Amino acid sequence: MSFDGEQYPGVQAPTSDSQGFRxxxxxxxxxxxxxxxxxxxxxxxxxxxxxxxxxxxxxxxxxxxxxxxxxxxxxxxxxxxxxxxxxxxxxxxxxxxxxxxxxxxxYHDGNAEPQGFGHICFSVPDLDAAVAWFDANDVEFVKRPDQGKMKDVAFVKDADGYWIEIVEAARLKQLGD
Incomplete structure (x- = not known):
């Protein structure tokens, strides 16, 4: 049996009408x-x-x-x-x-009131190396991987102040149930 997505209230089975959408x-x-x-x-x-x-x-x-x-x-x-x-x-x-x-x-970054849009995300092969790269290039951090309650996730800002989440996929296996 193949994975068909997690199911929650409101989730509906896709129809053939949306086949090929991405x-x-x-x-x-x-x-x-x-x-x-x-x-x-x-x-x-x-x-x-x-x-x-x-x-x-x-x-x-x-x-x-x-x-x-x-x-x-x-x-x-x-x-x-x-x-x-x-x-x-x-x-x-x-x-x-x-x-x-x-x-x-x-532009409004979506993270100040009133909140709306939150962030985009990049997955990186090595979070520590990415953090070092950002530091070497004076990228502004919102949150470093060792800060806050959610560890192993960083947030940086782009030139317009939009937030960018930075994750290393292998470090996130423990998230969720």
């Missing part, structure tokens, strides 16, 4: 794309798969991913766009033009 990306609005792209490419090793500009509405979308060594996106821009929208685990950074020039401009 979560493709999560979008974060960023004030300054240069700072955001520097952070995600340098600190997390993500690559920009595709940039789409919408001049009439004055915003740009940057689609980033951390690809495995054997993954090779298509060179052709149209094919790469389609390929990008068929992936899993994509981060979309949305830049509304001009925000980078507004000194007092900031």
């Amino acid at each position: 979560l493709n990306h999560t979008m974060l609005r960023v004030k300054d794309p240069e700072k955001a792209l520097a952070f995600y490419s340098r600190i997390f090793g993500m690559r920009v798969l595709r940039r789409l500009d919408f001049e009439e509405m004055q915003f740009s979308l940057y689609f980033l991913a951390r690809l495995d060594a054997n993954e090779q996106p298509p060179e052709d821009a149209a094919e790469r766009t389609a390929w990008t929208f068929d992936q899993r685990g994509i981060l979309e950074l949305t830049h509304n033009w001009g925000t980078e020039q507004q000194d007092d401009f900031a």
Whole structure:
């Protein structure tokens, strides 16, 4: 018998109508794309798969991913766009033009009142090495792995103040029932 998901009140069996659906990306609005792209490419090793500009509405979308060594996106821009929208685990950074020039401009991170959006998460192969890497690169911590009640989980902030959870999967086996 194969695993069919944990069951709780409200969970319903999927129908064939949703066959093939997959979560493709999560979008974060960023004030300054240069700072955001520097952070995600340098600190997390993500690559920009595709940039789409919408001049009439004055915003740009940057689609980033951390690809495995054997993954090779298509060179052709149209094919790469389609390929990008068929992936899993994509981060979309949305830049509304001009925000980078507004000194007092900031997006709500979702963790201050009123709470809403909370964080994105990266799984890393070695949490201690990741923490050392973040320290060496002056990444701001919200919580270190040895702080608080939930051990072996870290939270850092990106260039816009969004929280990023950092986990090492093998350390989390004891969570839950």
